[in-house]
Amino acid sequence: MIPVAMTPDTANPTPDRRAARDRAARRKRRVFIKHKGFTLLELMIVLAVVAILTLLAYPAYTSHLIKTRRVAAAACLTEIAGLMESDYARELRYTSYGQPAHPLPTLGCMHETHRYYRYTFVVPDVGSTFTIRATPVPGSSQAKDTGCGYLSLTNAGVKGAEKAKNSAETLACWQVQ
Numbered sequence: 001m002i003p004v005a006m007t008p009d010t011a012n013p014t015p016d017r018r019a020a021r022d023r024a025a026r027r028k029r030r031v032f033i034k035h036k037g038f039t040l041l042e043l044m045i046v047l048a049v050v051a052i053l054t055l056l057a058y059p060a061y062t063s064h065l066i067k068t069r070r071v072a073a074a075a076c077l078t079e080i081a082g083l084m085e086s087d088y089a090r091e092l093r094y095t096s097y098g099q100p101a102h103p104l105p106t107l108g109c110m111h112e113t114h115r116y117y118r119y120t121f122v123v124p125d126v127g128s129t130f131t132i133r134a135t136p137v138p139g140s141s142q143a144k145d146t147g148c149g150y151l152s153l154t155n156a157g158v159k160g161a162e163k164a165k166n167s168a169e170t171l172a173c174w175q176v177q
Contacts, residue, residue: 066145067176073117073134073142074174076109077153080119080132083107084155093127094155116142130155148173 083105087095110119115137122131135150136142149162151173161173 062141062144066142069113069116069142070145070148070151070173071176072109072113074151074159076107076113076117076119077132077134077151079107079109080105080121081130081153081155081157084121084130084132088155094123094130095127116140 084094113134117134118137120133120135122133123129131152131154133150133152136145147163147169151162152160154160159170159174161170164170164173
């Protein structure tokens with residue numbers, strides 16, 4: 001080991017030099033200090049962004065759900081019409097479903113949409129025509145469907161929508177957009 005000569009400056013530093021050395025050491029340590037967590041300002045900014053996105057996205061989401069359920073009800077009407085046509089081919093008249101002799105069929109589509117739509121069948125006494133209607137359940141989210149209301153389908157394949165003003169609006173109610 002090489003002997004180091006002690007000078008008065010290094011052997012006994014003055015208080016000013018000691019304080020300067022301590023400040024320099026503290027500055028070096030501060031560089032490596034990691035801050036954990038978020039500031040209140042950062043949290044408020046994130047909260048504001050999330051609130052704005054929610055305000056924009058939620059109405060679009062509910063509108064999409066209403067349209068999707070409406071299209072599911074339209075598909076169910078088509079399935080029920082197929083059942084009615086198969087009855088007509090077998091009996092040469094449309095069965096009056098809902099009567100004690102002919103209870104409503106249990107179709108999967110009716111079970112899937114039962115919380116949002118009720119299905120009714122109108123078959124005149126003659127049994128040569130029918131109209132099927134899917135009516136939104138009051139109090140459900142489908143009751144807020146102000147564009148279409150109930151959907152209907154006849155034996156001739158005529159599609160209808162309660163609140164549609166023309167055939168283009170009726171077609172829009174029956175399709176995914």
